[in-house]
Amino acid sequence: MRMTVRMHTPNLLARAGTVTALTLVTLGGTTIAPGAAGDAEGASVSAYALRIAASKRGAPYQYGAQGPHAFDCSGLxxxxxxxxxxxxxxxxxxxxxxxxxxxxxxxxxxxxxxFRSAGGIYHVGIYAGRGRMWHAPKAGSVVRLERIWSRTVSYGRVG
Structure with missing residues (x-):
């Protein structure tokens, strides 16, 4: 199917708005919106990873452990x-x-x-919303949901 869109004024897209402009371009019933499918897939992967981390509540911290029964921070x-x-x-x-x-x-x-310091990245957890995260904190502790206690943090999205 071939579709031709003619614009009679140069600022039609500006007046119509970005969302409306994106709906103008349709091929075979599928709207083309840059990154939409990837964003949705990435969100479901991250949501599932978050549920997996939460399911490990109470698992003991063990340096170097990658599960399924014990974890360190990056192992979780x-x-x-x-x-x-x-x-x-x-x-x-x-x-x-x-x-x-x-x-x-x-x-x-x-x-x-x-979590970062002058020496670099030293800890990681999974953001759970409302300023909290799931993580495996340190020796003698367990996987738990905890408030983010520092302002020296950075965030990363898994693609």
């Missing part, structure tokens, strides 16, 4: 996203390098929360 994120169908590197710093960095104002449930 690696395990959760692997179960959701996405591969992540082993360490928090390497995971930070593999994610799309986003501002706090755009963070969503399922995004990764990276």
């Amino acid at each position: 994120t690696l395990y959760s996203f692997r179960r959701a169908g996405r591969a992540l590197p082993r360490t928090a710093a390497a995971q930070y390098g593999r994610t799309l960095h986003i501002p706090a104002s755009l963070r969503k449930r399922g995004d990764l929360v990276f």
Whole structure:
């Protein structure tokens, strides 16, 4: 099917608005909206990874552990996203390098929360919304939901 759209004024798109302009371009019943399918898929992967992390509530912290019964911080994120169908590197710093960095104002449930210091990235968790995250904090603790306690954090989205 071939479709031709003729514009009679140069600023038609500006007047119509971006959302309306996107609906003008349709092929075989499918609206073309850049990134829409990828965003939806990414959101479902992140939501699933978040549910996996939450299901591990109470699992003991163990340095270097990647599950399924014990975890360190990056082991929990690696395990959760692997179960959701996405591969992540082993360490928090390497995971930070593999994610799309986003501002706090755009963070969503399922995004990764990276804690940083002058020495670099030292901890990671999965954002759960309302300023909280699932993580495996330290030796002697368990996987738990906790408020983000620091302002020196960065956020990353798994693609």
